[in-house]
Amino acid sequence: MxxxxxxxxxxxxxxxxxxxxxxxxxxxxxxxxxxPPVSGEPATQSVVAAQASQVKPNSGLVFKFGSKPGLLVRTPDGELQAFNAVCTHLDCTVQYKPDTSQIWCACHNGTYDLQGNVVSGPPPRPLERLVVNQRGDEVVVSRT
Amino acid sequence: MSQIIDWVDERLDLSGIRHFIAEKGVPIHTQKIWYYLGGVTLFLFMVQVASGILLLLYYRPSASEAYESVQFIVTQVEFGWLIRNIHSWSANLLILAAFAHLFSVFFLKSYRQPRELTWISGALLLFLMLGFGFSGYLLPWNELAFFATKVGTGIAGAVPFVGRGMLRFLRGGDDVTGATLSRFYALHVAILPAMTTVLVALHLLFVQRQGMSVPMKEARRLRAGGFQKQMPFFPDYILRDVLVWYVAIALLAALAAFYPWELGRKADPFAAVPAGIRPEWYFLAMFHTLKLLPSHILGFEGERLGVLAFGLAAALLVVVPFLDRRASREESSPWFTTVGLAALLYFVAFTIIGYLAS
The missing domain is CATH 1.20.5 (Single alpha-helices involved in coiled-coils or other helix-helix interfaces)
Structure with missing residues (x-):
């Protein structure tokens, strides 16, 4: 048994x-x-974002930086600044607000100053800054 | 485990299911081996559903991206090659199993009264499976599939009176284009699955309601007072079923690993048709027959007559239970056996000839 x-x-x-x-x-x-497999696309290091003459003072434009959006801003003083346009809060794309001269995220009302530092709202970190160089009239933006 | 069952039982009363499990039996006789074919067909269909859902995660149904996305699946995604090969091979084995199931049921005359509806739902399911095969063949958007679809939809276009409309309906226009791909995709992943789900449910319901059919000889013996030996379905028979499924898995895995399904070249509507173009094997017999027909028979276009004949044969197949009155009276019907044998012979012979000729 x-x-x-x-x-x-x-x-x-x-x-x-x-x-x-x-x-x-x-x-x-x-x-x-x-x-999903890791994308074979290498991280973009440098792109021509715009023609300098097209970007008026106190304005901004979103450009393609590899697979991510970038934000090019000409400050009221005429200085060019570039950032990774992905908000550090929840990945929305930020924009330049001429009336306050700040960078603003429409999703949750986060604001950044023109150095990319958080002024108000929920973003936990400053925006990633990109390096701006001018080559003739071309604005070349690259990763530091 | 038993506590969980008790918990559910208390709320939903499982006595019906308990009773069903305890009572369900499978007759034992010399022909019982054919019972496995339905189960293995259903199993392979499940494999198709699972692997198809996985492919959907990466596949992109557009003329500009379909080919690249399949290429991405088989080269970049981990085990993507396995999933795609399983899907392709299982599709072929499924149709083979469905055909075998159909012929075994036919020769055993299991369609006889009272199982006419089971037969009809089964025959319609076979047509749906062929529809799955035809629509799925185009989805990788490669050269072979592109031209096979041109020819296949062209055959639909040869149907008298409604052919032109059918062709435009199938292609989503006058030619095979990205619009055709969108249609075939919708057909393959939404319309056919919905219809199949309903028909499979009905088919299984009929089988459960009526129990397994026994061969005529056995039925006569039982009527004369003989005793029917039975095997409990749970767990005796289901374990045997699972064993057959294991064999199917082993076969699938071996085929997928050692005979990968080629992707070929991307479809180019302006390229010449490559030599050796042919459809999937289960359409070969029909394809080759149409090729052999003379262009005119008795003043009619040969191809139209051929297509009409195949349509008629399909219709006759569906209504076989109502034609074979002798079988319904539990008398042998050698005529039907002969016609079935001839059909099987024709199908096998023309598939082989078609294969060798192309």
Missing amino acids: SSAFNRRRFLDAILGAGFISTIAAVAYPVWRYLI
């Missing part, structure tokens, strides 16, 4: 292990498949 009982338990264990292995063998590839 006891040997039959042991044999049954042994067979149950083998069968159970077989089922669990099958589930694992299916679940593992599916799990790996669900994780």
